[in-house]
Amino acid sequence: MNETDITQLWVYLSTKPLTGLTITLVAYAIGFWLYQKSNRNPICNPVVIAIALIAFVLHLTGTPYAAYFEGAQFVHFLLGPATVALAVPLFRQTATLKRALPVIVFGVLFGSLVASASTVILAWALGASPETLASLAPKSVTTPVAMGIAEEIGGVPALTAVCVIATGIVGATLGPMVMNMARLKDWRARGFAMGVAAHGIGTARAFQVNETAGAFSGLAMGLNTMATALTIPFLWHWIFG
Amino acid sequence: MIAAFALILVCQLFGEVVSELFDLPVPGPVIGLVLLFFGLLISRKPPKVLTDAADNLLIHFSLLFVPAGVGVVTQIDRLKGDWLPIAAALTVSTLLTMVLTALLMSKLFPKQETAEKAEDAQ
Numbered sequence: 001m002n003e004t005d006i007t008q009l010w011v012y013l014s015t016k017p018l019t020g021l022t023i024t025l026v027a028y029a030i031g032f033w034l035y036q037k038s039n040r041n042p043i044c045n046p047v048v049i050a051i052a053l054i055a056f057v058l059h060l061t062g063t064p065y066a067a068y069f070e071g072a073q074f075v076h077f078l079l080g081p082a083t084v085a086l087a088v089p090l091f092r093q094t095a096t097l098k099r100a101l102p103v104i105v106f107g108v109l110f111g112s113l114v115a116s117a118s119t120v121i122l123a124w125a126l127g128a129s130p131e132t133l134a135s136l137a138p139k140s141v142t143t144p145v146a147m148g149i150a151e152e153i154g155g156v157p158a159l160t161a162v163c164v165i166a167t168g169i170v171g172a173t174l175g176p177m178v179m180n181m182a183r184l185k186d187w188r189a190r191g192f193a194m195g196v197a198a199h200g201i202g203t204a205r206a207f208q209v210n211e212t213a214g215a216f217s218g219l220a221m222g223l224n225t226m227a228t229a230l231t232i233p234f235l236w237h238w239i240f241g
Numbered sequence: 242m243i244a245a246f247a248l249i250l251v252c253q254l255f256g257e258v259v260s261e262l263f264d265l266p267v268p269g270p271v272i273g274l275v276l277l278f279f280g281l282l283i284s285r286k287p288p289k290v291l292t293d294a295a296d297n298l299l300i301h302f303s304l305l306f307v308p309a310g311v312g313v314v315t316q317i318d319r320l321k322g323d324w325l326p327i328a329a330a331l332t333v334s335t336l337l338t339m340v341l342t343a344l345l346m347s348k349l350f351p352k353q354e355t356a357e358k359a360e361d362a363q
Contacts, residue, residue, distance in 0.1 A: 024308060028304045046303060046304075047310060051307060051313065054307070059314070075305055076309060080273075082298045082299060083270035083271065083274055084273040085295035085298045086274055086295075087280075087295070088291070088292050090278055091281040091282070091287065094282065100350065103349045110345060111338055114342070119331065122326070123329075124326075128330070129319075131319075132323045139331060139335075140338065143305075143306050144270055145268050145270065148270075148271075157309075158312030158316055159319060159320075161309035161310055162312065162316060163331060165306055170335045171335045182340050184344065186343075188346065188347075189344075189345075189346035189347035193338075193339045193340070193342035196342050197339035200306075229267045230267055233267070
C-alpha cells in the first residue's frame with residue numbers, strides 16, 4: 001500500500017461515524033489505564049489524556065472537528081441522560097438533605113454565586129472578551145448543563161466545555177492542597193466545597209479520598225447544578241440586559 | 242434495564258419540552274433531573290433496575306466529557322487571545338470558591354466527625 005492509498009483510506013474512514021466513536025473510546029481507555037498505572041494520581045486525568053490524544057490524531061491527519069464529532073456525538077449524547085441520572089445519587093442523600101436543608105441550600109447558593117461572580121469579575125478585569133466572559137460564567141457546573149447555560153447567555157459552548165473540564169482538574173488537583181493550607185478538616189465541608197467548585201471531576205476525586213467527602217461532594221454538585229442553572233441565566237439577563 | 246433507560250429518557254424529553262415550551266433558560270436535562278428526583282421521593286424505594294441503570298451511566302461519567310473537550314481544537318484562536326484571563330480566572334476562582342465554601346460549611350454544619358489526618362490522606 002503506498003501513501004496515496006493510505007490517504008484515500010483515511011479520507012474514506014474519516015467520514016464514517018465509527019472512526020470518531022472508536023478513537024474516543026480507545027483514547028479514553030488509554031487515559032484510564034495510565035491513570036490507574038499512576039496510582040490514580042489526579043495529574044494523570046483520563047479526560048485530559050484522552051482529549052490530548054484525540055486532538056493530536058485530528059491534527060496529524062488534518063481531520064476537522066465536525067467530522068470527528070459525527071462519531072463522537074453518540075458518546076456526547078449520553079451526557080443528557082447521565083445528568084438526569086444524577087437524581088439517583090442525590091436521592092441517596094435525602095436523609096442528610098432533610099437534616100440540614102437550610103444550611104445546605106444556603107451553602108450551595110453561596111458557592112454558586114462566588115464561583116461565577118469571581119470568574120467573571122477576574123476575567124473581565126484581565127480584559128477577556130464578552131463571549132469569553134459568558135463562556136466562563138457557568139464553569140463550576142457539570143459540562144452538559146454549563147454548555148446549555150453558556151448558550152443561553154451568549155457564550156461559546158465549546159469554549160465552556162474546555163473551561164469546565166479545566167476547572168474540574170484544577171479543583172481536583174490543587175483543591176485538597178489549598179484546603180489543607182486553610183486547615184479545613186471537616187470531611188463534610190471539604191467534600192461539599194469540592195462538589196460546588198469542581199463538579200463531577202472533583203466528586204470523583206473526593207470519593208477516592210473519603211466516603212463521607214464523596215457523598216457530600218455528590219450532593220453539592222447535584223444541587224449546584226440546579227442552583228446555577230436556575231440563577232445564572234436570570235442574573236445574567238438582569239445585569240447585562 | 243430498557244424500561245429504566247426509557248424512564249430516564251422520558252424525564253429528559255419532558256424537561257426539553259418544558260424548557261422549550263415555556264422558553265426557560267434552564268437546560269432540559271436539569272428539569273428532567275428535578276422531575277426524576279421528585280419521582281424518587283414519592284416512590285420512596287426506587288426500583289433496583291432504575292438505580293442500576295443510573296449507576297451504570299455515571300460510572301464513566303468523565304468519558305462523556307471527552308467529545309466536548311476535544312472541541313478545544315476549534316477554540317485555539319480564541320484561547321490564544323484570551324488565555325491569560327481564562328487561566329487566571331479559572332484557577333483563582335475555583336480555589337477561592339472551594340476554600341470559602343469549605344470555611345462556611347465547616348462553621349455551619351453541626352459538630353460531628355472531623356478529618357484528623359486530612360494532611361496525610363491527601
